[in-house]
Amino acid sequence: MRLRDLLVLAAFLASPAWAISPDSTDADAIMREVEDRDLGDRGTSRMQIVVTDKAGHSRTRTVQTRGMKFDGGRRELMLFDSPAELRNAGLLSVDFDEGSATDDQWLYLPSMNRTTRIAGSEKSSSFMGTDLTYADMTKADPDDYAYTMVEVNAEAGGEAAWLIEARPVTDKAKEETGYLKTQVWVSKDKLVPLQAKAWVIAGKKLKYTEYKNWKKVDGVWIAHETVVRTTRDGALLSTSVLTTSDVRFGVDDVTEADFTQQRLERGL
Amino acid sequence: MATARNRFHALAEHVLGMRWLYLALVAVLVVGAVSAISTMLRVDNSTEYFAASDAESKAFLDEFRAEFGRDEMTYVLAEGDVFTVEFLTQLRELHESLERFDLELLDAEEQEEATATFDGFGEDEGWGDEAGGSLVDKVTSLINFRRTVSDERGVRVVGFMDEPPTAEELPGLWETAKNDRTMLGNIVGHGGHHTVIAVKTRILSERDSDRVSVALREYIEPYEAEGFALSLTGAPPMNETLNRMVIEDVNLLITLATLFMIVMLYVLFRRPIAVIGPLVVVSCSSTFTMAAMALAGAPLTLLTNVLPAFICCVGLGDSIHVVSVWRDLRAQGLGNREAIVEAIGSTGTPIVLTSLTTAAGLASFYLSSSQATREVGVAGAFGVMAAMTLSLVLLPAILSFARGAVEASEPKERAPDLTDxxxxxxxxxxxxxxxxxxxxxxxxxxxxxxxxxxxNLGVYHDPLVWFGKDSPVTIGIETMDAEVGGTAPASIVIDAKDAGVRDLRVLKAMEKLEAHILQYRQPGTGEAVVTNVSSVLDVLRETHQALKGGAEAEYRLPESQRGVDDTLLVFENAGPDELAEFVTGDYSRAKMVVRLKWMDASSYQPFAAHVDAGVDEFVGELAEVNSTGTIYNVLRVVDSLMTDLAKSFTGALLAITVMMIALFGxxxxxxxxxxxxxxxxxxxxxxxxxxxxxxxxxxxxxxxxxxxxxxxxxxxxxxxxxxxxxxxxxxxxxxxxxxxxxxxxxxxxxxxxxxxxxxxxxxxxxxxxxxxxxxxxxxxxxxxxxxxxxxxxxxxxxxxxxxxxxxxxxxx
CATH class of the missing domain: 1.20.1640.10 (Multidrug efflux transporter AcrB transmembrane domain)
Structure with a gap:
C-alpha cells in the first residue's frame, strides 16, 4: 500500500460521517464537521465557468487548476485555457484560513509579460464575475455563525439530509458574506452541503446553490457541478454553472514550485 | 310648449316607473366604483409613461433594464464643508445606514416576471418575513467611490474612503478628488461644498417608487445637522412630488368644482332638489370614470386629473338643460311627472348630440402615439357619455322626489338686460x-x-416648470446640476455583437464618441450641459493606469487587443460587480451613461443630433448604437406632441363635421x-x-x-x-x-x-x-x-x- 492510499484510508476512518449520528439534532456539531471536512490536497482539475445574465448573455471561461495546502491556508493556481484571448493568463491566489481580507492574488498578464499583484477582493464580492462570492469559495469559521436545526429529516437531491440554518453573528462574517442567513441541506451520508439557499441583504435577493454530481475522488467527496442561481421575487437574475472535471488529488507533481510567479508566467 | 313625442319621453316614463330600481342600481355601481378607485387606481407621471410608446422602443427599454437595471437614480444631496472630519463622519454614517434601508414593496412581484422555480428547496416563500434585507441594490458616495489604485499591496479596486480619513489626510483627498475627472462635478461639487449619495434600487412600480421616495425623505431627516444639510433629489423623488400634487389637486379641484356647482345651481334654480339632482349626476359620472380607469389599469396622470372637474363642467350643462325645462314646465303648472317626461323629451336629442360631439373631441386622442394621451381621450369620452346617460336616467328619478308647487321664477315679459x-x-x-x-x-x-x-407655435415639455421656481424639487435639481453633475441621464448602448465591445477598434470608437459628447455645447448659450460620461472606458483607463504604476500619462486605453483583454481580466477579478454596471456578461453590449443638466425637452434635441452625428462619424458599421433614458423619453414626448395635436385635432374635426352635416341634413x-x-x-x-x-x-x-x-x-x-x-x-x-x-x-x-x-x-x-x-x-x-x-x-x-x-x- 502506497503512502497516499494509507493517507486516504486514514482520512476515511477519520471521516466525520462516523462521528455524527443521522438522528443528530446538533446543528453546530454537524456544521463544524462539514467545514472541517477534507477538501483534498495537491489536487489538479479542470473547471468550466459559464455565467449567464438575466438577458441570457453567457460568458464561458475554462481554467486548469492546481491546489495545495500549506500551514495556515491554501494556495491555488488557475491557468486560463479558453477563451483564446485569455489563454495563458493565470491567477495565483493565497487563501489564509484566518479569513483575512488581505488574501492575495497574483495575475499574470501576457500582454505585459509580467505578473501583477492584485489585492484580494472583498470576500462578499463576486468570484470571477460568477454568482459565487469569494466567501462562498472558502471555508467558513463556525465560530462566526449561529446554527439552528430546521429539519432533521429533510431531503435534497434524493439524499437524506439535515436542513440547517446559519446566521452570521459576527460583523466580520456579516460583512464578508453579505448574507442575512443561509439554509444548508447537509448530506447525512457524506456530510457535505448538497444545496443552499442564501438571503442576500443588498437588493433582497435569494441565491440558490446546488452542489451536484458528487463523486469520491481519492477519498474526497467532490461536487463536479455547482449551479448557482440568483433570484429576486421569483425572477431569475443570473445563473452560474461551474463544472469540474479531471479531478485528482495527491498528485505527485503538484509541488510548492507550482505556486510561484515563475510557474504562473510559464502558462499552460 | 310640448314637443312631439319621441323616444326620450318613453325613456323618462320608463325610468319613473322603475325609479327605485334605477336608484338602487346606481347606488350599487357607486359602491363598486368607490371600491375600485380606492383599491386599484394608481398614479403615474413618469416621463416613460408620457413618452410615445412603440413596441420597438419598449422592447429595447425592457432589454436594457434586464441587462443594466434601473437607470434612474435617487440622490441624497449633502451640503456643507465636505472635506472635514465631521462632515465625512456624518456622510459615512448616512451611507452605511442607506445600505440597510428597506421598505416592504406592494408590487414587487409584478415588476419582474417570475422565471425561477426550483424543486427541492422546500416551500419557497421568497424572502419571507425576514427583516434585515435592503431593497437598495447599491449606494455610491465619496465613501465607496470606485478607484483603481496601484500601491505596495498591488492593483486594487478600492473605495475612495474605505477607511475614515484623518484630518491630516483630508487636504490630500480633496486634491485627489479635484484632479479626478470622474469625481469632480460628479460625486463632489467644484467648490467642495456639495456631495451626493446615489441610491440605486431595483426596478420599482410607480406606486412603490413613490413610497420609497417618501420613506427615504423621512429616513434621511434625522441625519441632518448643522453643516450637513440634506435633500432628496433626482427623477424618482421629483415624480413622487408630482404624483402627490396631482392627487392633492384632484381633491382640491373636485371640492371647488362641487362648491361652484352648488352655488351655480342654487343661483339658477333656488330649489334643493335642483341642486342635489345635477350634483349627484356629475359626481356619479366622475366616480364612474375614475373607476373605469382603475379597472382598465389606466393611472391617474397630469392629464387625467383634469377629468373630474372637466366632467363636472360638461355634465352640469346637460343637467342644467333638463332642470331648466323641468322648472319652467312646473312653473307653467304642469304636474311633476309630466314636467319631467316633457323635460327629458325636449332636451334628450340636444343632450345626446352635444355629448356625442364633446366625446368625439376627446376620443380623437385615441389617435395619439402616447398611451397617457390615449387614455385621457377614452376616459374623457366615457365620462361625457356617463354624464349624458345619468342626466337622462338618474336625474329624472331624483327629480321625481320633488315636492310642492313651483312658482314662476321669471316674468314672461321683461325688459332687456345687459346680457340681452x-x-x-x-x-x-x-x-x-x-x-x-x-x-x-x-x-x-x-x-x-x-x-x-x-x-410660431412651439413645443415644450419640462415637468420641472410645473412645480414653480421656489419648489424644493426645482431647487434640489438646479443645485445638483450646478454642483455635482446633471440630473438628466441618457444611456447610450453600444451593441457590437460579433466583435464584442472588448474589441479595441470598438473601444477606440467609443472613446472618440465620448470625447465628441463631452465637447458638446448647447446652441445659443454655449453652455457645457454634459456634466460627465461614464462607461467601461473609465474602468479600462484607470486599470491600465494602475497596472502601469499610476502615472497620469497612463490614464488611457491599452495599446493592443491583448492588453485590453488582460486589463479586463484584472478588473473581472478585482471589481466584477462594477464591471457588470457597464457591460453585459458576454461583452456584447456596453452602456455609456451621459449625465446632462436638466432642461426642457426640446433643448435636448440638438444634443441627440450631436450624439447621432458622433455615432455616424466614429462608430459607423462597427456597432449598433441605441439610446434610452430620461432625456430620450422626454424627447419622444416632444417629438410626438405636434403630430399628436395634428392627428387628434384632425380626427375630432372630421368626426364633428360629419356629425354636424348628419345632424342638419x-x-x-x-x-x-x-x-x-x-x-x-x-x-x-x-x-x-x-x-x-x-x-x-x-x-x-x-x-x-x-x-x-x-x-x-x-x-x-x-x-x-x-x-x-x-x-x-x-x-x-x-x-x-x-x-x-x-x-x-x-x-x-x-x-x-x-x-x-x-x-x-x-x-x-x-x-x-x-x-x-x-x-x-x-x-x-x-x-x-x-x-x-x-x-x-x-x-x-x-x-x-x-x-x-x-x-x-x-x-x-
Missing part, C-alpha cells in the same frame, strides 16, 4: 352689408395674424356651422404662438376639448336657425329666432364653463393653472364666434328675404 343688449349688439354687427363686410374683413385679418401665430349648413367653431381653436393656438406659450402635455388637449365644447353651442344655435329657416325661408327671421331661443343659454353656459374651469387656477401645478386659463379663453372666443361670426356667415350664405331694419328680436 350684449347679445343683440353682437348679432346685429353683421346685419347690414357694409358693417358685415367690414366685420368679415376684420375677422379675416385676425385669422391671418392668428395663422402667423400658429406658425345639409352639407352646406353643416360646413358653415363648423367655421365658427374653428375660429376659437385658431384663436387659442394663434394666441399661444403669439404669446410664446408652447404646446405641452397639458395644453395639447385644449384644442380638441375646446372644439367639442364650442360645437355644443353651435348645435343649439344652428338647430334653431334651421327650424326657423325651414319654416319661413327667411334667414334674418331664423337668426333672430335662434338668438331668442339660445342667446342667453349660450352666455350662461359659457359663464358656467369659464368659472368652472377657473377652479384650475387654484391648482398648485402651473400647468393646470394654464390649462384653466386657456380653456376659459377658448370658451369666451367660442361664444363671441357664435354670437358674431355665425350670424354673419348665415346672412352671407342664406341671404335675407325680408329684412326688418331697426328691429331687434334678440331680447324676445
Amino acid at each position: 343688449r350684449f347679445i343683440a349688439a353682437c348679432t346685429n354687427l353683421s346685419r347690414e352689408r357694409g358693417p358685415r363686410t367690414a366685420l368679415l374683413a376684420t375677422v379675416l385679418a385676425g385669422v391671418i395674424v392668428l395663422f402667423w401665430g400658429l406658425a 345639409r352639407l352646406k349648413l353643416g360646413l358653415i356651422a363648423m367655421l365658427p367653431n374653428l375660429l376659437p381653436i385658431l384663436f387659442l393656438l394663434g394666441f399661444m404662438g403669439l404669446t410664446g406659450i408652447a404646446i405641452d402635455f397639458n395644453n395639447l388637449l385644449i384644442a380638441s376639448i375646446a372644439l367639442g365644447i364650442a360645437v355644443d353651442d353651435t348645435i343649439h344655435y344652428v338647430h334653431q336657425f334651421k327650424i326657423g329657416f325651414d319654416r319661413t325661408g327667411d334667414a334674418e327671421d331664423a337668426i333672430q329666432r335662434a338668438i331668442a331661443h339660445t342667446g342667453r343659454a349660450l352666455v350662461s353656459t359659457t359663464a358656467v364653463l369659464v368659472i368652472g374651469f377657473g377652479v384650475y387656477l387654484s391648482s398648485r401645478l402651473i400647468s393646470l393653472q394654464r390649462f384653466g386659463l386657456l380653456i376659459g379663453l377658448a370658451c369666451i372666443a367660442a361664444l363671441l364666434s357664435d354670437l358674431i361670426v355665425t350670424p354673419a356667415l348665415l346672412r352671407v350664405f342664406y341671404g335675407r328675404k325680408s329684412p326688418s331694419p331697426g328691429e331687434s328680436h334678440a331680447s324676445a
Whole structure:
C-alpha cells in the first residue's frame, strides 16, 4: 500500500460521517464537521465557468487548476485555457484560513509579460464575475455563525439530509458574506452541503446553490457541478454553472514550485 | 310648449316607473366604483409613461433594464464643508445606514416576471418575513467611490474612503478628488461644498417608487445637522412630488368644482332638489370614470386629473338643460311627472348630440402615439357619455322626489338686460352689408395674424416648470446640476455583437464618441450641459493606469487587443460587480451613461443630433448604437406632441363635421356651422404662438376639448336657425329666432364653463393653472364666434328675404 492510499484510508476512518449520528439534532456539531471536512490536497482539475445574465448573455471561461495546502491556508493556481484571448493568463491566489481580507492574488498578464499583484477582493464580492462570492469559495469559521436545526429529516437531491440554518453573528462574517442567513441541506451520508439557499441583504435577493454530481475522488467527496442561481421575487437574475472535471488529488507533481510567479508566467 | 313625442319621453316614463330600481342600481355601481378607485387606481407621471410608446422602443427599454437595471437614480444631496472630519463622519454614517434601508414593496412581484422555480428547496416563500434585507441594490458616495489604485499591496479596486480619513489626510483627498475627472462635478461639487449619495434600487412600480421616495425623505431627516444639510433629489423623488400634487389637486379641484356647482345651481334654480339632482349626476359620472380607469389599469396622470372637474363642467350643462325645462314646465303648472317626461323629451336629442360631439373631441386622442394621451381621450369620452346617460336616467328619478308647487321664477315679459343688449349688439354687427363686410374683413385679418401665430407655435415639455421656481424639487435639481453633475441621464448602448465591445477598434470608437459628447455645447448659450460620461472606458483607463504604476500619462486605453483583454481580466477579478454596471456578461453590449443638466425637452434635441452625428462619424458599421433614458423619453414626448395635436385635432374635426352635416341634413349648413367653431381653436393656438406659450402635455388637449365644447353651442344655435329657416325661408327671421331661443343659454353656459374651469387656477401645478386659463379663453372666443361670426356667415350664405331694419328680436 502506497503512502497516499494509507493517507486516504486514514482520512476515511477519520471521516466525520462516523462521528455524527443521522438522528443528530446538533446543528453546530454537524456544521463544524462539514467545514472541517477534507477538501483534498495537491489536487489538479479542470473547471468550466459559464455565467449567464438575466438577458441570457453567457460568458464561458475554462481554467486548469492546481491546489495545495500549506500551514495556515491554501494556495491555488488557475491557468486560463479558453477563451483564446485569455489563454495563458493565470491567477495565483493565497487563501489564509484566518479569513483575512488581505488574501492575495497574483495575475499574470501576457500582454505585459509580467505578473501583477492584485489585492484580494472583498470576500462578499463576486468570484470571477460568477454568482459565487469569494466567501462562498472558502471555508467558513463556525465560530462566526449561529446554527439552528430546521429539519432533521429533510431531503435534497434524493439524499437524506439535515436542513440547517446559519446566521452570521459576527460583523466580520456579516460583512464578508453579505448574507442575512443561509439554509444548508447537509448530506447525512457524506456530510457535505448538497444545496443552499442564501438571503442576500443588498437588493433582497435569494441565491440558490446546488452542489451536484458528487463523486469520491481519492477519498474526497467532490461536487463536479455547482449551479448557482440568483433570484429576486421569483425572477431569475443570473445563473452560474461551474463544472469540474479531471479531478485528482495527491498528485505527485503538484509541488510548492507550482505556486510561484515563475510557474504562473510559464502558462499552460 | 310640448314637443312631439319621441323616444326620450318613453325613456323618462320608463325610468319613473322603475325609479327605485334605477336608484338602487346606481347606488350599487357607486359602491363598486368607490371600491375600485380606492383599491386599484394608481398614479403615474413618469416621463416613460408620457413618452410615445412603440413596441420597438419598449422592447429595447425592457432589454436594457434586464441587462443594466434601473437607470434612474435617487440622490441624497449633502451640503456643507465636505472635506472635514465631521462632515465625512456624518456622510459615512448616512451611507452605511442607506445600505440597510428597506421598505416592504406592494408590487414587487409584478415588476419582474417570475422565471425561477426550483424543486427541492422546500416551500419557497421568497424572502419571507425576514427583516434585515435592503431593497437598495447599491449606494455610491465619496465613501465607496470606485478607484483603481496601484500601491505596495498591488492593483486594487478600492473605495475612495474605505477607511475614515484623518484630518491630516483630508487636504490630500480633496486634491485627489479635484484632479479626478470622474469625481469632480460628479460625486463632489467644484467648490467642495456639495456631495451626493446615489441610491440605486431595483426596478420599482410607480406606486412603490413613490413610497420609497417618501420613506427615504423621512429616513434621511434625522441625519441632518448643522453643516450637513440634506435633500432628496433626482427623477424618482421629483415624480413622487408630482404624483402627490396631482392627487392633492384632484381633491382640491373636485371640492371647488362641487362648491361652484352648488352655488351655480342654487343661483339658477333656488330649489334643493335642483341642486342635489345635477350634483349627484356629475359626481356619479366622475366616480364612474375614475373607476373605469382603475379597472382598465389606466393611472391617474397630469392629464387625467383634469377629468373630474372637466366632467363636472360638461355634465352640469346637460343637467342644467333638463332642470331648466323641468322648472319652467312646473312653473307653467304642469304636474311633476309630466314636467319631467316633457323635460327629458325636449332636451334628450340636444343632450345626446352635444355629448356625442364633446366625446368625439376627446376620443380623437385615441389617435395619439402616447398611451397617457390615449387614455385621457377614452376616459374623457366615457365620462361625457356617463354624464349624458345619468342626466337622462338618474336625474329624472331624483327629480321625481320633488315636492310642492313651483312658482314662476321669471316674468314672461321683461325688459332687456345687459346680457340681452350684449347679445343683440353682437348679432346685429353683421346685419347690414357694409358693417358685415367690414366685420368679415376684420375677422379675416385676425385669422391671418392668428395663422402667423400658429406658425410660431412651439413645443415644450419640462415637468420641472410645473412645480414653480421656489419648489424644493426645482431647487434640489438646479443645485445638483450646478454642483455635482446633471440630473438628466441618457444611456447610450453600444451593441457590437460579433466583435464584442472588448474589441479595441470598438473601444477606440467609443472613446472618440465620448470625447465628441463631452465637447458638446448647447446652441445659443454655449453652455457645457454634459456634466460627465461614464462607461467601461473609465474602468479600462484607470486599470491600465494602475497596472502601469499610476502615472497620469497612463490614464488611457491599452495599446493592443491583448492588453485590453488582460486589463479586463484584472478588473473581472478585482471589481466584477462594477464591471457588470457597464457591460453585459458576454461583452456584447456596453452602456455609456451621459449625465446632462436638466432642461426642457426640446433643448435636448440638438444634443441627440450631436450624439447621432458622433455615432455616424466614429462608430459607423462597427456597432449598433441605441439610446434610452430620461432625456430620450422626454424627447419622444416632444417629438410626438405636434403630430399628436395634428392627428387628434384632425380626427375630432372630421368626426364633428360629419356629425354636424348628419345632424342638419345639409352639407352646406353643416360646413358653415363648423367655421365658427374653428375660429376659437385658431384663436387659442394663434394666441399661444403669439404669446410664446408652447404646446405641452397639458395644453395639447385644449384644442380638441375646446372644439367639442364650442360645437355644443353651435348645435343649439344652428338647430334653431334651421327650424326657423325651414319654416319661413327667411334667414334674418331664423337668426333672430335662434338668438331668442339660445342667446342667453349660450352666455350662461359659457359663464358656467369659464368659472368652472377657473377652479384650475387654484391648482398648485402651473400647468393646470394654464390649462384653466386657456380653456376659459377658448370658451369666451367660442361664444363671441357664435354670437358674431355665425350670424354673419348665415346672412352671407342664406341671404335675407325680408329684412326688418331697426328691429331687434334678440331680447324676445
